[in-house]
Amino acid sequence: xxxxxQTPKFQVLKTGQSMTLQCAQDMNHEYMSWYRQDPGMGLxxxxxxxxxxxxxxxxxxxxxxxxxxxxxxxPLRLLSAAPSQTSVYFCASSYSIWTGELFFGEGSRLxxx
Amino acid sequence: DQQVKQNSPSLSVQEGRISxxxxxxxxxxxxxxxxxxxxxxxxxxxxxxxxxxxxxxEDGRFxxxxxxxxxxxxxxxxxxxxxxxxxxxxxxxxxxxxxGKLIFGQGxxxxxxx
Numbered sequence: 754x755x756x757x758x759q760t761p762k763f764q765v766l767k768t769g770q771s772m773t774l775q776c777a778q779d780m781n782h783e784y785m786s787w788y789r790q791d792p793g794m795g796l797x798x799x800x801x802x803x804x805x806x807x808x809x810x811x812x813x814x815x816x817x818x819x820x821x822x823x824x825x826x827x828p829l830r831l832l833s834a835a836p837s838q839t840s841v842y843f844c845a846s847s848y849s850i851w852t853g854e855l856f857f858g859e860g861s862r863l864x865x866x
Numbered sequence: 867d868q869q870v871k872q873n874s875p876s877l878s879v880q881e882g883r884i885s886x887x888x889x890x891x892x893x894x895x896x897x898x899x900x901x902x903x904x905x906x907x908x909x910x911x912x913x914x915x916x917x918x919x920x921x922x923x924e925d926g927r928f929x930x931x932x933x934x935x936x937x938x939x940x941x942x943x944x945x946x947x948x949x950x951x952x953x954x955x956x957x958x959x960x961x962x963x964x965x966g967k968l969i970f971g972q973g974x975x976x977x978x979x980x
Contacts, residue, residue, distance in 0.1 A: 757909070786968070788970070793875075793972060794972060795870075795872070795955060795970045795971050795972035795973050796910070796955060796957075796970035796973075797970070798967055798968065798969065798970075801967065811967060812967075812969070843909055843910070845909075854900065854912045854915065855902075855910075855912065855968065856912075857909030857910050857911070858909050859907070859908055859909050860907070860908075860909055
């Protein structure tokens with residue numbers, strides 16, 4: 754049972770480049786979300802999804818796109834990377850939005866030069 | 867506007883003593899609170915939670931206390947162990963209204979010294 758799998762674990766981008774952070778879970782969880790962790794800021798919610806075909810914005814959605822075509826996958830897209838997007842990104846999932854108990858991936862460290 | 871605040875960035879405790887981590891929130895709609903623990907280079911893991919209908923929840927060495935009138939919760943670890951050294955995040959959500967949004971605090975780094 755892999756849980757929540759994020760790829761890549763590390764990525765370096767140049768300003769203006771695009772990329773997609775992949776997230777997959779094998780627990781049949783309805784709820785999935787993306788957070789970024791920055792020093793002194795804790796974990797901030799970027800986007801979340803309560804089921805396939807349904808997404809919504811979190812606290813810091815600007816510069817990021819998401820889609821949820823299947824229950825298992827929730828990719829995060831950076832269309833034009835900026836240095837302010839240098840961060841550690843975590844994907845998380847849970848059985849339902851009501852439980853609040855999230856299962857996190859190991860994180861993806863992104864550096865934008 | 868930080869809705870969930872952990873005002874102590876770090877805490878150092880001797881092994882065997884009590885660790886108390888604090889968290890304050892501003893949104894009165896929050897009715898479910900959680901604590902997560904994070905080791906370096908790993909994702910956070912769920913530790914303990916509490917619903918607003920309770921004022922205390924205990925799980926082994928970990929106890930969470932909720933003071934709704936003060937909008938304050940705390941995590942007690944007794945006795946503290948070196949393996950407890952990690953970053954602890956509190957988080958809050960509202961089961962009505964802003965569903966789907968779990969809001970985290972900034973985190974407190976706990977160091978338990980042998």
